[in-house]
Structure formats: C-alpha cells, structure tokens
Amino acid sequence: MVPEGKRVSLVEKLALFDEYSSPRIVGELNGQYVKLAKFKGEFVWHEHEHEDELFLVIRGELKISLSSEELTVRAGELAIIPRKTRHRPWCTDEAHVLLFEPKSTRSMGESGASENTQGEWL
Amino acid sequence: MVPEGKRVSLVEKLALFDEYSSPRIVGELNGQYVKLAKFKGEFVWHEHEHEDELFLVIRGELKISLSSEELTVRAGELAIIPRKTRHRPWCTDEAHVLLFEPKSTRSMGESGASENTQGEWL
Numbered sequence A, B: 001m002v003p004e005g006k007r008v009s010l011v012e013k014l015a016l017f018d019e020y021s022s023p024r025i026v027g028e029l030n031g032q033y034v035k036l037a038k039f040k041g042e043f044v045w046h047e048h049e050h051e052d053e054l055f056l057v058i059r060g061e062l063k064i065s066l067s068s069e070e071l072t073v074r075a076g077e078l079a080i081i082p083r084k085t086r087h088r089p090w091c092t093d094e095a096h097v098l099l100f101e102p103k104s105t106r107s108m109g110e111s112g113a114s115e116n117t118q119g120e121w122l
Helices: A010-014 B010-014
Strands: A006-009 A024-029 A032-042 A053-059 A061-066 A070-074 A077-081 A087-102 B006-009 B024-029 B032-042 B053-059 B061-066 B070-074 B077-081 B087-102
Touching: A006 A010, A006 A024, A006 B070, A010 A024, A010 A032, A010 A087, A024 B053, A024 B077, A053 A061, A053 A070, A053 B024, A061 A077, A070 A077, A070 B006, A077 B024, B006 B010, B006 B024, B010 B024, B010 B032, B010 B087, B053 B061, B053 B070, B061 B077, B070 B077
Parallel strands: none
Antiparallel strands: A006 B077, A024 A032, A032 A087, A053 A077, A053 A087, A061 A070, A061 A087, A077 B006, B024 B032, B032 B087, B053 B077, B053 B087, B061 B070, B061 B087
C-alpha cells in the first residue's frame, strides 16, 4: 500500500534503529521495497537468484566484495549488483545505506538462516 | 543490461547536464530505471496510469503539488507518488532529484508531447 504523498526523511528513519545488517523497509512502489540499513563489519557472502540490488550510500563508505573485484561506494554514490552475482558488503566504520530491491528479496539471498528476512517496516 | 559492479557517483553524473525537467538514466535494475533530474520552475500536472514514482531529493527543495495537499521534500528526503495520482513537481530554486520508476515511465505521464520521453542514458 502506497498512501498518497508519502514523504520520508532518511535521517529521521535512520535514528529509529541501531542494529547493524538489519535492513528496515521505509517505502514501497512497483513491487519494490525501499529499505534503510546500517552496516559495520562484514556481512555474509551471498547472491540473489532473481533480484538485482541497489546500494545507495548515505553516510560513510561501503565496500562490496565481488568475485573479481572490490567496489568502494562512498556517500553520494550508488552501486547496482546484478542477480546471480556473489557479493559481500562490508565496512570498517559505520555506513548508512539505502537499498532498493524487489519485495521478494531476502538480505542473505537463498540462505536458510532464520535472520534472512525481507526486513520489517519502520 | 546491468554490468557487474556498476558504481555511479550522483554528483559526477549531475555535472554532465544542465537542462531542467529532463531526467537522465543512470542505472537499471529489475525492470526499473534510476534517473537523475534537475528541476527549476514548474513542471506540468500529470499522472502515471500504471507506475508509482519515487523522488529522492539530493540537493535543494522540491515541492510536489497533489490534488489535496502540497509536499515539501528536502535534501535527504524522499516521496513516493502512487500511480493514478495527479501531481506537479515544482521549485523556485534549482533542485537535484533521483527518480526511481519502471522503465516504461514517461516523464509527463500519458501526455502525447514530443518531449514526453523515458529519458536518455547519461
């Protein structure tokens, strides 16, 4: 459900949670979710079978390891990771990131881990 | 086509064009385009029959008039305009905006105007 005129402040939403590597949903459109996440440390290597994934860095610097290279994505930059591409987000210092991905996307790809969810609405 | 590890700097891309109300495509995923636009002045009233639309303000302040209210979306804020919702983006001073919408979306909705396009790749 997308109410008319939904306006979202990224900073206000990011102030509502502290947990790392636990994306929260802040918007929905065209079968996609807009999520916010805080990262610090290493996330797991994973891939999404059917979904491309966008990382837009709002604060800090996010590294995304790929099989053959490593991306450094700074505040004001975005990266798109195509489906079926193994990747591992990580960062030494805290980074705040906006994610854009289909509603079906789970954070750890096809992993059966209990914490591998689509995230909760903020 | 989404190449592995596409990284995009919003500021660098925004420096590549000056035209107002002429969104440029900077990324593609899951059948959606990521676009950048510069707005100044009034855009036309329009609606999208089948597509919800996201406006993420990067710089400045964007007003979005709706039939019953007016949104003020500042840098670091986003707004989602659902399909079939008449809206008119406008601003007095220049604003820089990231758009996220299905590939089929044309800037002026169902208008037959020649400048009503999906935008070009930057």
